[in-house]
Ligand code: C2E
């Protein structure tokens with residue numbers, strides 16, 4: 585048993601070595617990704633559950649690494665956060681999205697994911713303010729998506745920052761609601777404008793009574809706190825019917841549209857809404 589344990593340890597160590605090397609290479613690539621034009625934004629429509637009208641988009645970052653194909657943000661965002669590169673990347677994302685949205689003839693909303701590292705950086709609010717001035721985007725059209733982990737490191741400082749963001753006229757959504765561990769008190773303590781129910785709760789909502797009960801209670805919470813709720817990751821008509829019956833306000837997911845280049849949504853950003 586002893587030698588077996590040692591063997592397992594050696595195997596684990598070797599696997600770790602590969603992972604560390606891989607991370608180092610990704611970090612190196614990330615350092616130059618913006619300057620080399622490897623980053624781009626894609627947009628996923630968000631719409632009303634009742635009626636289906638598109639109200640805006642969530643902007644999502646994509647990285648195409650030459651010779652390797654595209655790297656998932658679930659892989660590179662944590663590396664960017666740990667290396668501090670997220671500050672530079674996140675600023676690029678904000679500027680890119682605000683400039684893009686400011687150019688749409690229709691005043692649709694746009695949501696941007698902001699990392700905990702950005703929120704805790706002293707220059708964040710000033711940068712956001714400067715980008716809004718520079719791009720002349722109406723701040724009321726911009727929403728920042730934050731997860732609860734963005735708040736817990738230094739809640740007092742996070743609260744002060746969120747209040748400053750609100751004073752700029754920018755909205756704040758709590759992302760991935762239900763996956764953190766102190767959701768309820770955070771909803772009360774921080775000035776959120778919207779709750780986004782994590783897609784893991786939407787999956788199977790029409791088939792699993794426990795999941796359905798959780799989603800119903802989040803919708804009740806939204807009503808009680810007077811916060812609109814948007815369901816993420818809606819893939820089927822059955823999920824949509826459930827959300828409609830339970831009075832969920834907003835939705836996003838493959839059923840309505842996958843994230844794509846903004847040019848794919850030209851009719852939405854330029855056209856007049858269908859009568
Ligand atoms: P998120 O903010 O929770 O974004 C939603 C994720 O769900 C996106 O994955 C989206 O493509 C995916 N999705 C949307 N609809 C569906 C659906 O119907 N079914 C399924 N299975 N998935 C759906 P993506 O683009 O791979 O992004 C993953 C995560 O990376 C995001 O999760 C967010 O946390 C982070 N991320 C992406 N872009 C940025 C960014 O610009 N800045 C920061 N800080 N984080 C970002």
Ligand code: CA
Pocket residue numbers: 642697729759
């Ligand atoms: Ca998000």
Ligand code: CA
Pocket residue numbers: 759760780782783816
């Ligand atoms: Ca989310």
Ligand code: CA
Pocket residue numbers: 760
């Ligand atoms: Ca997420």
